């Protein structure tokens with residue numbers, strides 16, 4: 174298996190993503206509050222946290238599709254959203270973006286024609302499409318209509334589209350949601366192969382904590398705040414727990430206790446001020 178932490182590639186010299194005081198407002202809510210973190214190159218970083226904690230918002234900020242972003246967010250050496258980054262990043266959203274009335278191959282041909290237009294690139298396009306179909310293990314379904322595929326197969330077509338341009342950074346929003354355990358394992362093996370063989374940086378979100386163990390590094394999010402940024406092993410060790418899930422729960426409890434203490438201090442301070450009046 175490729176996804177043992179011990180078999181990880183050596184540490185990359187520079188960060189693929191650096192965020193400082195990153196804040197995002199969505200509607201009347203602050204979806205992300207002052208996040209500081211880095212995502213190392215060539216590694217798999219898991220973005221974990223419960224539903225609604227801000228994972229998609231953070232991914233949208235990184236790929237440059239999110240409004241009202243403040244602080245600094247540097248992606249592959251450029252500010253997030255810089256047009257020069259478009260071809261260097263692959264982004265797979267939660268909803269598979271495939272055409273149901275086209276076959277798997279036709280879907281990929283279509284997107285390959287946008288990435289590599291013109292007759293001159295014909296052979297290159299074909300090779301890229303073949304490789305992407307093989308990467309996601311859909312060779313035997315290449316001529317099936319996307320509309321007739323299972324949910325897991327459709328999301329793999331979306332992933333194949335993202336792999337077409339050989340991106341340096343692959344941002345995957347809950348790619349394993351709804352998949353059976355075997356498919357989930359196969360996809361994680363594929364992510365590890367992509368990171369190890371191509372040096373691609375992967376940022377993968379999940380709200381399933383057992384997937385945390387498959388990542389080289391983790392960003393744990395809760396209610397728009399970063400609870401921790403570390404390796405799964407260090408998180409378990411530091412919190413003296415057997416699993417990342419237990420470490421996460423311990424960190425949540427500690428954060429809640431800190432918030433309660435701060436509230437008590439504020440309430441005591443206000444009462445004292447009122448008394449002095």
Ligand SMILES: Nc1ncnc2c1ncn2[C@@H]1O[C@H](COP(=O)(O)OP(=O)(O)OP(=O)(O)O)[C@@H](O)[C@H]1O
Nearest residue numbers: 199200202204223224225226227228229230231380
């Ligand atoms: N279009 C929107 N307008 C206003 N607020 C939004 C919008 N989309 C999301 N939010 C809010 O932003 C916060 C973060 O949402 P986000 O989708 O980033 O969470 P998530 O962790 O990806 O959740 P999930 O795992 O359920 O996809 C939530 O409080 C949500 O209610």
